[in-house]
Amino acid sequence: MTAWWKKSSVYQIYPRSFQDSNGDGIGDLQGIMQRLPYLEKLGIDIIWLGPIYDSPNDDNGYDIRDYQKIQKEFGSLDDFKQLVTAAKAHGIGIMMDLVVNHTSDEHQWFEEARSSRTSKYRDYYIFKEQPNNWGSFFSGSAWTYNEPTDDYYLHLFSTKQPDLNWENSEMRQVIYDMMKSWLKLGIVGFRMDVINLIAKDERFPDGEKQDGELYGDGSPYYMNLLKVHDYLKEMYKEVLADGDYVTVGETPGTTPESASVFTNPHDKELSMIFTFEHMDVDSEGPKWHHKPLDLVALKQIFERWQRELHGTGWNSLYWNNHDQPRVVSRFGQDGKYRVQSAKMLAIALHLMQGTPYIYQGEEIGMTNVDFQSIDEYRDIETLNYYEEQLANGKTAELTLQDIARKSRDHARTPMQWDETGGFTTGTPWIRMNDNVTQINVKAALADPNSIFYTYQQLIQLRKNEHIVQHGTFELLLKEHPQLFVYKRQDEQRTWLVIANFSEQTFAQNFATVDVTQLTKAIITNGGVRIDGEIIHIEPYGAAVFEV
Numbered sequence: 001m002t003a004w005w006k007k008s009s010v011y012q013i014y015p016r017s018f019q020d021s022n023g024d025g026i027g028d029l030q031g032i033m034q035r036l037p038y039l040e041k042l043g044i045d046i047i048w049l050g051p052i053y054d055s056p057n058d059d060n061g062y063d064i065r066d067y068q069k070i071q072k073e074f075g076s077l078d079d080f081k082q083l084v085t086a087a088k089a090h091g092i093g094i095m096m097d098l099v100v101n102h103t104s105d106e107h108q109w110f111e112e113a114r115s116s117r118t119s120k121y122r123d124y125y126i127f128k129e130q131p132n133n134w135g136s137f138f139s140g141s142a143w144t145y146n147e148p149t150d151d152y153y154l155h156l157f158s159t160k161q162p163d164l165n166w167e168n169s170e171m172r173q174v175i176y177d178m179m180k181s182w183l184k185l186g187i188v189g190f191r192m193d194v195i196n197l198i199a200k201d202e203r204f205p206d207g208e209k210q211d212g213e214l215y216g217d218g219s220p221y222y223m224n225l226l227k228v229h230d231y232l233k234e235m236y237k238e239v240l241a242d243g244d245y246v247t248v249g250e251t252p253g254t255t256p257e258s259a260s261v262f263t264n265p266h267d268k269e270l271s272m273i274f275t276f277e278h279m280d281v282d283s284e285g286p287k288w289h290h291k292p293l294d295l296v297a298l299k300q301i302f303e304r305w306q307r308e309l310h311g312t313g314w315n316s317l318y319w320n321n322h323d324q325p326r327v328v329s330r331f332g333q334d335g336k337y338r339v340q341s342a343k344m345l346a347i348a349l350h351l352m353q354g355t356p357y358i359y360q361g362e363e364i365g366m367t368n369v370d371f372q373s374i375d376e377y378r379d380i381e382t383l384n385y386y387e388e389q390l391a392n393g394k395t396a397e398l399t400l401q402d403i404a405r406k407s408r409d410h411a412r413t414p415m416q417w418d419e420t421g422g423f424t425t426g427t428p429w430i431r432m433n434d435n436v437t438q439i440n441v442k443a444a445l446a447d448p449n450s451i452f453y454t455y456q457q458l459i460q461l462r463k464n465e466h467i468v469q470h471g472t473f474e475l476l477l478k479e480h481p482q483l484f485v486y487k488r489q490d491e492q493r494t495w496l497v498i499a500n501f502s503e504q505t506f507a508q509n510f511a512t513v514d515v516t517q518l519t520k521a522i523i524t525n526g527g528v529r530i531d532g533e534i535i536h537i538e539p540y541g542a543a544v545f546e547v
Contacts, residue, residue: 007462007463007469008044009046009356009357009462011039012050012321012360013049013360014050015027015028015029016429017423017430018360018415019415020423026073027424029052032049036087036090042455044358045091046095046246049096052071053065053067058104059160060379060380063102064107065107068178080185093189095190095246098192101156101195101198102164103164110124113127114146114153123168125153127151132207134218135207135218136155138384139381139388140388142215143155156197164198172231183245189271190245192250193250194250195232195249197222198228204221207219223253224251224258232262233268236268245271253276256305259309262313263313278305283406288405288406293330295482296480298484300478303475303486310353315352315353316355316357322359325411326362327362328366330405334365340525340539340540347543348542350458350459350461351458351495351544360415364440364444364450364451371403374403377403378412382409386399414428414430417441419436461522466492467489467490467492472490473486473487473488476510477508477510487547494547496513497544498541502539504539505536505537505539509535515532515533515534519545522544524542525541525542528541
């Protein structure tokens with residue numbers, strides 16, 4: 001029997017930017033409730049809700065001060081309960097963001113832990129008298145001096161996000177109890193933030209340092225260690241075993257081989273994971289060092305993940321999330337071919353095997369923002385990078401070019417509901433994209449050929465078609481630099497998926513496919529037609545044909 005989440009599509013909501021109900025410029029839970037009919041129309045099954053816990057918002061909610069409270073600007077616990085009930089009435093489940101690699105430094109546990117070496121919470125965190133050379137993901141050292149106890153605490157992210165010590169069994173049990181309390185409120189599962197980082201090498205050795213780098217790479221000593229599987233198995237047994245829940249782990253640095261361990265149903269760890277490998281194909285080393293998209297490399301990555309997890313684990317499929325710039329601006333073309341390329345990207349992704357994740361605004365083709373200065377950015381990673389680069393002698397102009405391509409803030413601008421914005425009656429916490437007058441939900445719903453309806457159709461195909469859920473994957477034209485072509489096949493049917501990642505036009509035949517046997521288009525963006533034995537593919541054209 002197929003697990004319910006293998007037929008499902010997930011919609012990620014960044015609560016701060018989705019819908020404001022009270023005019024304070026910040027999205028909230030009541031706002032999300034107002035938009036449930038829209039999400040039901042789209043057809044999604046699960047809302048992945050970004051963190052809504054009490055937080056000082058150093059990293060927009062990924063620094064949690066209290067796991068049992070709702071952030072006041074988002075609403076109350078009663079609002080959350082209403083949301084779960086209302087979403088269920090629309091056929092939608094709520095998946096919460098679980099952030100347990102670290103807390104906020106304002107969490108009661110850490111405030112007590114840092115105040116005294118004899119605190120009962122001292123061993124909930126990682127303190128060392130001599131720090132190693134690890135660097136933080138958010139720039140600078142991964143260690144910060146703690147004056148009251150004359151030592152250093154570990155934070156792989158912001159200084160305000162101290163890492164939890166998963167070696168402590170008492171701390172783990174408190175986390176499990178917290179998870180159970182949210183499941184009792186009716187949620188369907190968890191997205192687990194950087195969950196593969198929770199196990200640390202207890203020796204804490206220095207990391208390898210590249211020429212010109214200030215800090216060492218500690219990732220071999222905290223990323224995908226074997227012990228993380230022990231913790232996840234324990235979590236499953238203690239929290240998840242008694243229900244039919246969905247879990248997705250954010251797991252940077254994973255390979256298909258390690259992913260099959262995380263997601264093999266016999267091992268009882270996670271339903272699926274997020275890989276980042278396909279998100280690094282336009283970076284040269286660090287994420288900020290840009291290079292053009294290498295489609296051949298991207299296809300190789302997809303092929304490996306599709307083939308190696310087939311029958312042993314499960315893929316998650318995504319182009320966008322709150323940590324990535326908008327895909328139509330990144331791998332598509334957000335000018336003349338915005339609509340065509342957005343549909344192409346959707347078709348190319350959604351016809352693979354896995355559970356697709358749609359990020360708010362993706363379904364209407366929202367684009368990156370033309371931020372005018374560093375003052376318009378809000379993201380801590382972006383701001384820290386800017387300051388670090390200037391301190392190292394890089395010009396503001398060049399640094400802003402890096403940021404303009406990859407800043408997380410591109411994904412975090414307000415959802416564009418109508419030509420006036422429709423997000424808030426107040427001043428948004430971050431600026432609205434100027435193109436809201438053309439790109440918005442109201443316009444998309446009124447246009448039967450809009451990107452929205454392509455997403456709606458793709459979601460229904462996944463619900464209804466066995467071949468999409470379970471078919472095999474075969475990559476064709478592996479070395480073609482502009483075309484992504486693959487076959488899906490099950491016991492009864494074969495589908496051919498064609499996607500053009502360029503502004504070029506192609507007249508293509510296939511050695512392994514009899515084009516004359518392509519009977520009908522399952523879905524198309526209008527950019528592909530068949531003429532005898534030749535397929536004509538227009539710029540950013542995409543189609544799926546039954547063979």
